[in-house]
Amino acid sequence: MAQPNDPALRSWIDIAPTSDFPIQNLPFGVFDKDEQPGPRLGVAIGEYVLDLYAVAQFGFFEDLDLGPKMPKVFRRGALNSFISLGRPAWRAVRQRVSELLRHDNPALRDNEEAMRACLVRQREVRMRRPVKPRNYTDFYSSIEHATNVGIMFRDPANALLPNWRHIPIGYHGRASSIVVSGTDIRRPNGQRKAPDAAAPTFGPSQQLDFELEMAFVVGKGTHLGETVPIQYAEDHIFGLVLFNDWSARDIQSWEYVPLGPFLGKSFGSSVSPWVVTLDALEPFRVAGPVQEPEPLLYLRQLDAHNFDIKLEVDLQPENSAATTISRSNFGLMYWSMAQQLTHHASNGCNLEVGDLYASGTISGPTPDSLGSMLELAWRGTRPVPLADGSERKFLQDGDTVTMRGFCEKDGLRIGFGEVTGKILPASAG
Numbered sequence: 001m002a003q004p005n006d007p008a009l010r011s012w013i014d015i016a017p018t019s020d021f022p023i024q025n026l027p028f029g030v031f032d033k034d035e036q037p038g039p040r041l042g043v044a045i046g047e048y049v050l051d052l053y054a055v056a057q058f059g060f061f062e063d064l065d066l067g068p069k070m071p072k073v074f075r076r077g078a079l080n081s082f083i084s085l086g087r088p089a090w091r092a093v094r095q096r097v098s099e100l101l102r103h104d105n106p107a108l109r110d111n112e113e114a115m116r117a118c119l120v121r122q123r124e125v126r127m128r129r130p131v132k133p134r135n136y137t138d139f140y141s142s143i144e145h146a147t148n149v150g151i152m153f154r155d156p157a158n159a160l161l162p163n164w165r166h167i168p169i170g171y172h173g174r175a176s177s178i179v180v181s182g183t184d185i186r187r188p189n190g191q192r193k194a195p196d197a198a199a200p201t202f203g204p205s206q207q208l209d210f211e212l213e214m215a216f217v218v219g220k221g222t223h224l225g226e227t228v229p230i231q232y233a234e235d236h237i238f239g240l241v242l243f244n245d246w247s248a249r250d251i252q253s254w255e256y257v258p259l260g261p262f263l264g265k266s267f268g269s270s271v272s273p274w275v276v277t278l279d280a281l282e283p284f285r286v287a288g289p290v291q292e293p294e295p296l297l298y299l300r301q302l303d304a305h306n307f308d309i310k311l312e313v314d315l316q317p318e319n320s321a322a323t324t325i326s327r328s329n330f331g332l333m334y335w336s337m338a339q340q341l342t343h344h345a346s347n348g349c350n351l352e353v354g355d356l357y358a359s360g361t362i363s364g365p366t367p368d369s370l371g372s373m374l375e376l377a378w379r380g381t382r383p384v385p386l387a388d389g390s391e392r393k394f395l396q397d398g399d400t401v402t403m404r405g406f407c408e409k410d411g412l413r414i415g416f417g418e419v420t421g422k423i424l425p426a427s428a429g
Ligand code: CA
Pocket: 138, 139, 211, 213, 245, 360, 361
């Protein structure tokens, strides 16, 4: 039986060549549909969602040994319980879904009752946040981003701090305010102080920004005290989502000394609804940048642990056309996900299923590949021109930011869909 990643596979569902969701992808998500009570787990295929609870009810998973939680595990508000079943279960389900959707398999295709129950158009469902993250960590792993921020805020001659090439820098973020794509983001109020101001004031952030990131979902937890050797790090990763780490730069720059990001970050982060599995991304594995100096032994990786994922950011003012303001690539990251995870666990801190670990802003080496307004407009000194003739230093109320990501090779496209969010005015007081 062909493997789910086989580029020769075709589905009996009509799928456009430009779709993010061909039969080789099969990402997992959670959706609601009007006429049925409660959320369900689904798999994206072309313009459709395959309802995994319905698939289970029709008996298509009967022989897979998914344990006693079947089929209830497919009728939850988050992927966490399903992910907790472990990699053999995720793989068995993805393999079976792949088989059911193949052009030459009549089992679902020719069973009209089952097909009607199991397939629903994506435009007819509401997607939920795919996981309930109990923990969220944000790294700082793009050397271009860290260098740019160092040039702007500290010393151009010593832009990278002395620890940066030795440690995947990170901080513990806020999990409760992570929302699914499409959720509006309210401009935060906060305390800020311009360098030349005598005293701080409290009010709406004047420097609201996005951060182009990807995040991985922890698929296998660890016990407190346990560490993860780097060669096993990816065993703990379920898959990836697009991640917008909204940031209020004025609040951030006043509050962050000496303990790091706090309220300038915790008002909201947005995730894309479909989790693309690490298995689906396997054909797009690439080596990351050469690391100099060589990392300490526990962070040393022998194989390729980066992934070639093309990324784009659109900014759309209210009632106006969108402009693509950045094109970057996840493959540029200096520190890999494996190194981030192994470092995170190296002190014995326990990982939990569903945790989200974000990459940090993904900036490239060119002016059009920067992953934040802070860098694109270079701290407000070179405003970003938009298609409607306006320009931006930071985000305005009514602006919508949309990020997309996809891998492409030899005619195969594995995509993430998008993560989008619109800025609402700050609340009074
Ligand atoms: Ca960030």
